[in-house]
Amino acid sequence: MPDVTIVGGGPAGTFSARLLAASGRDVTVIEDHHVSGTPTHCAGVVSAEVLENFRVRPDVLGVISEAEVILPDSTTVHTKKRSPYAYVVDRANLDVKMADAAISAGADVRYGIRYKNYNVTDDNVTINTNSGSIVSDLMVGADGQSSLVAASLGNNAARSYIRGCQVDIDYRMENQDCMKLWLGSEIAPGFFAWMLPIGDRTRVGLGVGLQHGPPMEYLNHLLKVSGLDDRPRVATYAGKIPIGGRRVTYADRLLLIGDAAGQVKPVSGGGLYPISKVAPLLRDTINKAYNMNMFGASVLSLYERSWKREIGKSLNGGMRLRKYYDLLSDQELCDMGHLFSRPDILEALSDIDVDNPSNVVGPIIRKKGVKSALLKAYLRHKL
Numbered sequence: 244m245p246d247v248t249i250v251g252g253g254p255a256g257t258f259s260a261r262l263l264a265a266s267g268r269d270v271t272v273i274e275d276h277h278v279s280g281t282p283t284h285c286a287g288v289v290s291a292e293v294l295e296n297f298r299v300r301p302d303v304l305g306v307i308s309e310a311e312v313i314l315p316d317s318t319t320v321h322t323k324k325r326s327p328y329a330y331v332v333d334r335a336n337l338d339v340k341m342a343d344a345a346i347s348a349g350a351d352v353r354y355g356i357r358y359k360n361y362n363v364t365d366d367n368v369t370i371n372t373n374s375g376s377i378v379s380d381l382m383v384g385a386d387g388q389s390s391l392v393a394a395s396l397g398n399n400a401a402r403s404y405i406r407g408c409q410v411d412i413d414y415r416m417e418n419q420d421c422m423k424l425w426l427g428s429e430i431a432p433g434f435f436a437w438m439l440p441i442g443d444r445t446r447v448g449l450g451v452g453l454q455h456g457p458p459m460e461y462l463n464h465l466l467k468v469s470g471l472d473d474r475p476r477v478a479t480y481a482g483k484i485p486i487g488g489r490r491v492t493y494a495d496r497l498l499l500i501g502d503a504a505g506q507v508k509p510v511s512g513g514g515l516y517p518i519s520k521v522a523p524l525l526r527d528t529i530n531k532a533y534n535m536n537m538f539g540a541s542v543l544s545l546y547e548r549s550w551k552r553e554i555g556k557s558l559n560g561g562m563r564l565r566k567y568y569d570l571l572s573d574q575e576l577c578d579m580g581h582l583f584s585r586p587d588i589l590e591a592l593s594d595i596d597v598d599n600p601s602n603v604v605g606p607i608i609r610k611k612g613v614k615s616a617l618l619k620a621y622l623r624h625k626l
């Protein structure tokens with residue numbers, strides 16, 4: 244009998260499994276697909292810190308140190324960083340390497356096994372699958388944005404969702420250091436669109452708020468207005484991004500992590516950074532539960548307290564930025580963008596930390612005229 248059974252073999256599941264196995268726990272991961280990382284849903288944009296935290300070296304497809312933000316009136320704001328903002332990695336390859344690392348640490352990763360439901364008693368938890376049952380002391384729900392494990396806790400959907408899609412096309416962007424980002428209701432209402440240079444190919448994608456209909460229609464429109472709609476599409480991806488957190492991330496003998504726990508950055512939709520910070524805390528809570536020989540919700544609640552202490556402030560700050568962004572009309576976005584084109588603000592923007600973009604909010608707000616412009620737009624909607 245494994246100590247811990249983890250449902251889901253994505254990065255949240257395999258990183259947790261690796262850390263737990265390395266600390267001496269007997270861990271089983273069940274993954275419903277037959278390989279790690281496929282189908283892929285993700286753009287693969289990560290900071291250097293994420294790769295350091297994960298301690299794996301996935302194939303890097305692009306290195307981004309510049310961003311061109313395209314406003315609804317087609318004007319652009321260009322920022323440049325001294326060091327790379329981010330890397331574009333092969334996400335399927337990242338997942339394979341994460342699973343391999345978990346297996347090397349001693350975890351048992353089983354493919355083609357679909358979780359169905361679970362039963363908890365005073366003594367253990369039984370995880371029922373399409374291929375028999377597994378009894379363990381604890382289970383971890385790492386089964387992604389449409390998590391059945393999270394849903395079993397009742398009233399536990401994410402506060403909202405962004406629907407995303409992207410394609411890799413045969414097209415080489417001229418500036419291989421620079422990603423393009425589009426804002427505005429015509430291109431990507433409620434989120435943003437991206438174009439990432441990955442050598443002879445380009446990754447073009449976007450997200451839209453749930454109320455705006457199928458994202459692929461917007462993506463086709465973006466490709467058309469960019470003159471790229473005739474380029475061969477070599478890969479197509481789609482998926483949902485949970486935003487704003489879930490009601491609860493623990494229960495008796497159960498913890499949630501990753502998209503299943505709603506641990507996603509609200510501004511960018513990035514989920515890999517939070518996983519890289521939270522999995523060590525999940526391991527520590529589980530080891531504490533073993534030391535105390537107590538696996539009930541009261542002990543496991545320590546996990547939620549510790550991950551909120553670690554990343555809660557940044558997720559809440561991101562959510563406030565997201566809500567503010569959602570209020571802005573296209574005209575207000577343009578006004579804001581034009582203001583942000585000022586050299587002193589561009590300088591501050593170049594210090595942006597992609598894992599914690601609210602780090603530049605304070606320095607920017609202190610620049611002349613910014614606070615009053617932001618406030619004016621806010622009050623226009625709130626009064």
Ligand SMILES: Cc1cc2nc3c(=O)[nH]c(=O)nc-3n(C[C@H](O)[C@H](O)[C@H](O)COP(=O)(O)OP(=O)(O)OC[C@H]3O[C@@H](n4cnc5c(N)ncnc54)[C@H](O)[C@@H]3O)c2cc1C
Binds near residue numbers: 387502503512
């Ligand atoms: C279009 C798009 C672009 C994105 N771009 C980025 C980006 O550039 N950078 C970034 O950091 N994040 C990005 N994200 C978010 C990122 O992909 C997720 O946050 C991340 O994959 C979450 O990892 P996870 O392990 O929690 O879930 P997942 O990666 O979804 O893994 C969950 C696993 O559980 C398995 N599973 C599900 N149900 C069951 C079941 N019943 N039984 C057994 N197994 C099950 C699934 O097959 C899957 O392998 C993007 C998301 C989308 C949709």
